[in-house]
Structure formats: structure tokens, C-alpha cells
């Protein structure tokens with residue numbers, strides 16, 4: 001098998017995997033969640049880089065020619081260094097892609113007011129990746145970003161329906177719109193956040209467009225494979241998907257149901273960076 005690897009710190013990348021599999025059902029996939037070390041969002045650049053590097057190496061060792069970092073924090077803090085420093089040393093024929101660029105690309109067509117809000121982990125916000133990517137493509141867009149450090153723990157702990165989720169989502173959405181009341185489009189710059197979509201909808205001003213990334217990342221991947229037939233021909237296509245987590249496989253399987261609406265088999269990996 002030469003599957004496409006999909007990596008996230010935990011469950012969030014499943015929101016991306018689901019959309020990718022909808023568009024590319026015939027491809028094979030391996031999903032890896034580093035739940036034992038999630039969340040990544042409050043960690044330093046070096047830590048996120050080292051963890052992500054180990055995960056990519058693990059997916060390469062499993063035979064993936066292509067890995068998607070389905071995690072904004074990893075895309076913001078580790079993607080460039082892995083692409084520029086590690087790939088040439090490991091195997092220049094393999095590829096690692098992230099989720100920030102494909103999301104930034106669509107924004108220019110979606111915002112009327114040209115005021116865009118970004119909610120994400122503290123790591124992604126501090127990196128300024130969204131502002132930089134969006135303004136590279138659309139210099140006229142005003143980007144205001146707000147870090148939501150409690151949202152990933154709410155998702156990882158299955159608290160998305162709780163009163164606590166209402167409290168924190170309202171607090172953070174209010175803070176974002178207090179920065180800029182002209183925002184008409186909000187990017188969910190963390191792959192966990194689509195699980196809080198109902199709560200987010202409840203607290204944004206009416207008419208606000210909310211952007212979960214999955215479908216844009218999936219469309220962008222289709223375009224990439226179309227432009228790169230040399231990569232496409234290396235990927236196997238028997239429609240299989242295997243799931244790995246660094247935490248308890250049973251818990252992962254149960255929680256993944258919320259994201260995927262299907263039962264899955266999950267294998268445990270005791271550490272990353274080595275062959276399983």
C-alpha cells in the first residue's frame with residue numbers, strides 16, 4: 001500500500017479526512033492522531049516541530065508518499081522547516097502539504113466586507129500564518145485573529161454540547177467581534193473547531209459566513225494530484241483507511257464516531273518516529 005497520510009495532534013484532522021475521502025473515495029489513507037501529546041496549540045515552535053517531524057517520519061515509514069498536516073498548529077509551526085530541511089534529507093520524492101494555504105486562497109472570493117476573522121489555537125495565532133498568507137494573496141483584506149485556547153480541550157474531552165462550551169465559545173466570539181465589528185467571514189483555523197460549529201453559529205452575528213476548512217483542503221488536494229500525475233500514480237487506490245493513535249485505541253474509536261459517523265478499527269502506537 002502507498003496511502004495518503006493524514007496527521008493531526010488528535011481528532012481534529014478527522015474533519016479534514018472525512019472531506020478528502022468524500023472527494024477521493026478510491027484512494028488509500030492512513031490517519032495518525034498524536035492524542036497522547038495533544039493539544040499542540042499551546043506548545044512552543046520547537047516542540048510542535050519535533051512532534052510533527054516524528055509523525056511525518058512514522059507515516060513515511062508506513063509507506064505514505066504524501067502526507068497532509070491536517071492540523072493548523074503543525075502547518076503553522078512545522079510545515080516549512082520539514083519541507084525545506086527534512087524532506088531533502090529523508091526522500092526528496094515525498095511531499096508534505098498543509099491546511100493554511102488552501103484556506104487562505106478561498107477567502108478573497110468569500111468576504112464582501114474585506115474584513116475577515118480567524119479563530120485558532122494560540123500557536124497558530126502567534127505564528128501570524130493566516131494574516132501573512134491571506135495578505136500575500138489579498139492585500140486589501142483586514143485580518144483580525146483571536147486565540148481560543150479552551151476550544152480544543154472541549155473537543156478532545158467530548159464537551160462540545162456542554163454549558164462550558166457555550167461559555168467559552170460565546171466569550172471568544174464576542175472578543176473577536178469586539179476587535180472588528182465589520183468581520184463578515186470567520187475562518188475556523190483549527191481542524192477541531194467544526195465540532196463546535198453549532199455553538200459558533202449561535203454566537204456570531206447573523207449573516208456571518210463561517211469557514212470550516214475540510215472541503216477547501218480536499219478540493220485543493222484534488223487539484224494538486226491533477227497537477228502532479230507523478231505523485232498520483234504512486235498512490236494506491238483500494239479505498240482503505242487505517243487509523244492509528246498514540247493514546248487508547250478504544251477511546252479514539254468511540255470519539256471518532258462523533259467526527260465520522262461510522263465505526264472504525266484503531267491501532268495503538270506506543271511512540272512516534274520509529275517503525276510501528
Ligand code: DGL
Nearest residue numbers: 012039040041072073191
Ligand atoms: N487541530 C489542530 C489545529 O488545527 C490543533 C489542536 C491542538 O491544539 O492540538 O490547529
